[in-house]
Amino acid sequence: MSNLRIAVQKSGRLNEDSMALLKDIGISIDNGKDQLKASAKGFPVEVFYLRNGDIPQYLKDGVVDAAIIGENVLIEKGEGINVVEKLGFSSCRVCIAVPKDADYNGVKDLDGTRIATSYPNTVQQYLEKNGITANLHIINGSVEIAPNIGLADAICDIVSSGSTLFKNNLKEVETILTSEAVLAVSPVLSEEKQAILDTFQFRIQSVLKGRNSKYVLLNAPNDKLDAIISLLPGMKSPTVLPLAQEGWSSVHSVIPKNDFWKIIEGLKANGAQGILVCPIEKMVL
Numbered sequence: 261m262s263n264l265r266i267a268v269q270k271s272g273r274l275n276e277d278s279m280a281l282l283k284d285i286g287i288s289i290d291n292g293k294d295q296l297k298a299s300a301k302g303f304p305v306e307v308f309y310l311r312n313g314d315i316p317q318y319l320k321d322g323v324v325d326a327a328i329i330g331e332n333v334l335i336e337k338g339e340g341i342n343v344v345e346k347l348g349f350s351s352c353r354v355c356i357a358v359p360k361d362a363d364y365n366g367v368k369d370l371d372g373t374r375i376a377t378s379y380p381n382t383v384q385q386y387l388e389k390n391g392i393t394a395n396l397h398i399i400n401g402s403v404e405i406a407p408n409i410g411l412a413d414a415i416c417d418i419v420s421s422g423s424t425l426f427k428n429n430l431k432e433v434e435t436i437l438t439s440e441a442v443l444a445v446s447p448v449l450s451e452e453k454q455a456i457l458d459t460f461q462f463r464i465q466s467v468l469k470g471r472n473s474k475y476v477l478l479n480a481p482n483d484k485l486d487a488i489i490s491l492l493p494g495m496k497s498p499t500v501l502p503l504a505q506e507g508w509s510s511v512h513s514v515i516p517k518n519d520f521w522k523i524i525e526g527l528k529a530n531g532a533q534g535i536l537v538c539p540i541e542k543m544v545l
């Protein structure tokens with residue numbers, strides 16, 4: 261039986277979270293330092309450690325079957341590659357920025373300017389869509405320095421907290437796209453590999469659902485149960501068990517992480533007591 265070949269970033273911003281995800285889905289990798297390829301225990305995969313920017317070509321050529329990669333890199337050079345899962349980490353956006361004191365009134369102001377970027381295709385497409393012609397200056401890193409050294413009038417690069425723009429006296433003026441880490445798949449995948457990928461993806465989905473949810477346990481007076489239950493979505497419906505103390509019940513449920521505080525405040529306001537919130541490791545629906 262063949263192995264599914266998965267690419268992950270060798271080092272950089274995606275590496276740690278990618279390795280943590282593999283570990284959480286039960287893939288333990290036994291790699292020595294500086295090894296560029298490793299096999300895994302417990303699952304038929306081989307892991308390739310590559311540069312994020314090189315991965316789209318490896319996927320296109322079928323040298324690797326799947327990859328954990330920044331979505332923005334696929335948009336830049338991953339035509340024809342399918343994204344099958346958004347992974348919820350390394351969130352960022354690709355933006356155009358200009359010097360803080362520049363008089364900027366809209367995208368038309370970019371006409372005839374010099375724009376420094378590591379993402380020429382993404383910028384070019386955006387400019388064309390807006391009927392703008394600009395001169396692109398392609399650089400691979402430290403793009404934010406370009407306006408300060410007279411190399412460009414504007415830049416297009418990744419922004420997350422905005423602190424790199426701030427430190428370089430730049431302001432964000434256009435957001436071209438938003439990105440996060442994704443599971444991407446080669447367009448040339450055998451049936452046998454597709455079957456392994458399906459299991460791999462199923463495991464990832466179970467972990468991501470767990471990460472996005474919390475398990476809640478609380479005590480509720482019986483006369484408030486209806487109001488409390490109406491606040492709890494649960495997987496089917498909340499579990500309600502009688503407490504030893506007359507007139508009270510224990511309620512268990514799963515809630516989405518994003519609505520967490522709103523739901524907890526509602527539960528408290530409706531008389532819930534002893535609310536416990538626990539992380540969920542995996543969730544299979």
Ligand SMILES: Nc1ncnc2c1ncn2[C@@H]1O[C@H](COP(=O)(O)OP(=O)(O)OP(=O)(O)O)[C@@H](O)[C@H]1O
Nearest residue numbers: 272273274311312313330331333350351352418420
């Ligand atoms: N500041 C940031 N915050 C969040 N995510 C980011 C940030 N910078 C980059 N990313 C995301 O992480 C990916 C990898 O970024 P990183 O800087 O580690 O590598 P790189 O230099 O683009 O790639 P390579 O592995 O080819 O050297 C980017 O493509 C982007 O999706």
Ligand SMILES: O=P(O)(O)OC[C@H]1O[C@H](OP(=O)(O)OP(=O)(O)O)[C@H](O)[C@@H]1O
Nearest residue numbers: 401402417418419420421422423424425
């Ligand atoms: O908005 P912020 O939170 O400041 O993040 C944005 C910065 O992060 C990335 O650079 P990175 O640190 O990965 O360095 P690199 O250019 O060497 O890849 C990106 O290219 C920006 O420069």
Ligand SMILES: [Mg+2]
Nearest residue numbers: 272273401418
């Ligand atoms: Mg970077």
